[in-house]
Amino acid sequence: MYAGSPIRPEEVLYKTDHSLIDQSMHARMGATTLNGDGFGFGWYDGSxxxxxxxxxxxxxxxxxLREISEHLETGxxxxxxRASTGSAVQETNCHPFRYRNWLWMHNxxxxxxxxxKRELALAVEPxxxxxxxGTTDSEMMFYLALSLGLRSDPPKAVARMVGHVERVAAEHGIADPVQMTVATSDGARVWAFRYSTQRKSxxxxxxxxxxxxxxxxxxxxTFQRLSEETRIIVSEPLGDLPGAWQEAPESAYGIVQPGEDRIAAFEPEPV
Incomplete structure (x- = not known):
């Protein structure tokens, strides 16, 4: 996720030492080294x-993807x-997911x-x-969060979504059901979450x-021309510049917004 001074996305996708394209072939910290089961790119233009x-x-x-990233500019x-965890490789299962002005992606x-799946789906607003x-758990999480108030209070909605998933899973004897890093945006602010039931996210x-x-x-x-509001949130650092990257705390969420950004503790809430 990138937010800040308008740039051509190729700067992040292709031109850094450990760019997202490089990570798709040689991930260092992910569950799999190869991420070839699809991709997605979502962008805002302000209007x-x-x-x-x-x-x-x-x-x-x-x-x-290379053509688009070379020619458009966005802030x-x-x-x-994507590396599928079991659902079909199809376009509607690729992230990010979109609903009106909202984007959502999940790792x-x-x-x-x-x-x-069926019981979770019944909690989505009609x-x-x-x-x-699509058919993914990631999209289900998005629509559960939307149903539980994402548009008015994202941290509370995601906490309630996770709480609901954990409760349903417990009723079915499923241990440690949630593993997630999530990014979502309404086009003005970005929220990023790091959480797992096992606390090993x-x-x-x-x-x-x-x-x-x-x-x-x-x-x-590059650093000289970017605004002070610029932030990048990634699963793996895009390069090996010492001091440039900070790891998000376990069980936490952050808000990237105009003015002061914020990091806070994250805990699931019962629904």
Whole structure:
């Protein structure tokens, strides 16, 4: 996820030492090294619902992704590379997912999802249910969060969503059901969550403040031209610049917004 000064997304997707495209082939911290079961790219231009481009093939070989990332400019975009945890490789299962002005992407899984899928689906609001297009646990989490108040209070809605999933899983004898890092946005702010029931969550990193990076690397031209509001949130650092990346705390969420960003503890809530 990138938020800040408008850039061409190729700067993040292709041009860093450990870019997202490199991670799709050589992930260092993920559950799998290879992430070739599809990809997605979502972006905001400030006046309309976000654009969305997804494909079922690997990101590293998609010529249209390279074309788009080289030619458009945006100050807020999501990018995702997928390694399926069991659901079909199809376009509607690729992240990010979109509902009106909201984007959502997820790294992780709901354990034994097929066993509790029906019961979870019954908690999705009837008016939202027709908008679900795919079959993934990740999209289910999105629509549960929307049903539980994402549009008015994202941290509370995600906490209630996780609490609901954990309760349903417990009723079916499923231990440690939730593994997630999640990013979501309404186009103005971004929320990122790191949590797992077992408290051993997938990796999540965020970039340090730009003024600190300028002080550390005064010769880097990229840091000199980005605004102080610029932030990048990633599963793995995009390069090996010492001091440039900080690991998100376990069981926490952060808000990237105009003005002061914030990090707080995250705990599931009963529904």
């Amino acid at each position: 309309r619902p976000p654009g969305l481009f997804r494909g079922t093939g690997p990101a590293w070989s998609n010529r249209n 807020l975009f999501f990018a995702h590379i 992780g899984l709901i354990k034994d999802f097929p066993r509790i 008016e939202l249910f027709p908008h679900m297009e 997938r990796s999540l990193f965020y970039s340090r403040e730009i003024d600190a990076l300028r002080a550390l690397y005064p010769e880097n031209p």
